[in-house]
Amino acid sequence: MEMVRQGTAPAAMVNITTDPVLLTGPLIAAHFYDKMIPVVDLSEEDYKKLETAKEVEFFADADYIDVYY
16 A cells, blocks of 8 residues: 555556455555556466566456466
8 A cells, every 4th residue: 555655556466366465455545545456366377477478458347367478
């Protein structure tokens, strides 16, 4: 949440498994600062594909991401 206030927050959080404690930051930031930080959980296989990605597109209202190589 502090990173949102400072303008240094990531565009999104991508995890294999999101820890509930880490999820509180984006939830509180959405409430207090009206700033959405998408949180996406991927399979280990899909997560490894991100290593060679040139660009990743996140959607706040969807449960998937687009990966461009």
